[in-house]
Amino acid sequence: MIGGPIYDRVALIGLGHIASSMFWAMKRRGLVGHVSGYARSDETRETARRIGLCDTVCDSLEDAVTGADLIVLAVPVGAMGPVAEAIAPYLKSGATVTDVGSVKKDVIAKVAPHIPDNVHFIPGHPMAGTEHSGPESGFATLFDNRWCLLVPLEGSDPEALEQLRRFWEGLGAHVDEMDADHHDLVLAVVSHTPHLIAYTMVGVADDLRRVTENEVIKYSATGFRDFTRIAASDPTMWRDVFLTNKEATLEILGRFTEELFALQRAIRKGDGAHLHDYFTRTRAIRRGIIEAGQDTEAPDFGRVKVER
Numbered sequence: 285m286i287g288g289p290i291y292d293r294v295a296l297i298g299l300g301h302i303a304s305s306m307f308w309a310m311k312r313r314g315l316v317g318h319v320s321g322y323a324r325s326d327e328t329r330e331t332a333r334r335i336g337l338c339d340t341v342c343d344s345l346e347d348a349v350t351g352a353d354l355i356v357l358a359v360p361v362g363a364m365g366p367v368a369e370a371i372a373p374y375l376k377s378g379a380t381v382t383d384v385g386s387v388k389k390d391v392i393a394k395v396a397p398h399i400p401d402n403v404h405f406i407p408g409h410p411m412a413g414t415e416h417s418g419p420e421s422g423f424a425t426l427f428d429n430r431w432c433l434l435v436p437l438e439g440s441d442p443e444a445l446e447q448l449r450r451f452w453e454g455l456g457a458h459v460d461e462m463d464a465d466h467h468d469l470v471l472a473v474v475s476h477t478p479h480l481i482a483y484t485m486v487g488v489a490d491d492l493r494r495v496t497e498n499e500v501i502k503y504s505a506t507g508f509r510d511f512t513r514i515a516a517s518d519p520t521m522w523r524d525v526f527l528t529n530k531e532a533t534l535e536i537l538g539r540f541t542e543e544l545f546a547l548q549r550a551i552r553k554g555d556g557a558h559l560h561d562y563f564t565r566t567r568a569i570r571r572g573i574i575e576a577g578q579d580t581e582a583p584d585f586g587r588v589k590v591e592r
């Protein structure tokens with residue numbers, strides 16, 4: 285790494301999908317010096333040692349965070365507060381604590397009170413992941429060309445913020461800043477409510493399995509397959525997301541239900557114009573995303589422009 289590592293010592297707390305992806309991405313670019321890791325269960329720590337995840341796998345939070353310049357909380361949102369409380373006595377003066385939680389307001393409320401005055405706390409959220417979880421599910425390219433949102437608090441140290449920004453850019457991400465309220469509302473629209481809808485749709489299909497026999501499995505290599513992928517996501521992570529981003533998710537779910545009822549009424553009344561107008565509007569949104577170059581993985585990427 286030209287100019288030396290961005291942080292000398294990094295501690296990863298929780299060795300699951302995001303932490304393991306961060307580790308491999310850090311190592312790919314020689315971004316940091318030493319990486320220590322802590323996981324709650326013996327099984328996860330054993331797996332981490334077996335696959336070479338982290339330079340040192342520690343059996344205690346104290347060992348993992350002592351001397352670390354950057355501490356990354358990569359546990360489910362509901363566990364962030366207790367973990368912050370447990371590591372607080374061992375944090376080095378001048379260190380930065382960050383997190384990768386999918387919800388920001390609740391994490392800030394639960395973590396910030398435990399962070400000593402001589403330690404920086406800069407919340408974050410990489411907008412990348414898959415339906416997989418655990419230490420063996422991570423991969424180095426997860427953050428490439430994806431967004432990472434940083435949520436600095438009032439009075440956050442500009443140098444610590446800049447260092448964290450360079451770290452995420454080194455992991456392959458584009459970095460934006462946002463305040464916590466806005467973050468949680470945006471995420472309720474683009475991630476949390478869609479997950480709930482996918483969980484519901486797969487649940488409905490499962491309830492009807494006696495009617496459909498095994499056709500759900502047999503014919504799901506279509507749009508429904510994407511719902512089943514999302515609905516396979518980690519139950520603990522998503523339980524915590526909905527319990528902690530309650531307000532924004534309920535707001536978006538309310539709007540979603542109103543739209544759904546309007547479409548339901550249009551179907552019942554045979555109002556084809558309503559359906560056609562609605563679907564035309566949503567198709568334009570999808571095309572806008574592709575034209576703006578925001579979804580380079582889309583199978584039809586680049587084709588929309590040619591068609592016109």
Ligand SMILES: NC(=O)c1ccc[n+]([C@@H]2O[C@H](COP(=O)([O-])OP(=O)(O)OC[C@H]3O[C@@H](n4cnc5c(N)ncnc54)[C@H](O)[C@@H]3O)[C@@H](O)[C@H]2O)c1
Binds near residue numbers: 325415
């Ligand atoms: N998976 C995604 O798509 C994704 C994307 C962006 C952000 N996130 C966020 O990242 C965080 C981690 O998610 P993940 O996908 O890596 O989950 P994961 O299930 O793969 O890993 C979480 C790890 O935290 C550990 N853990 C759970 N409770 C703990 C506790 N009380 N103390 C210590 N360790 C504990 C688990 O054992 C596991 O090793 C979550 O806050 C999630 O909201 C996830």
Ligand SMILES: O=C(O)C(=O)C[C@]1(C(=O)O)C=C[C@@H](O)C=C1
Binds near residue numbers: 386411413517
């Ligand atoms: O692609 C997926 O499987 C994801 O669910 C990733 C996803 C998302 O909704 O986009 C999930 C939760 C996060 O906090 C960020 C990213």
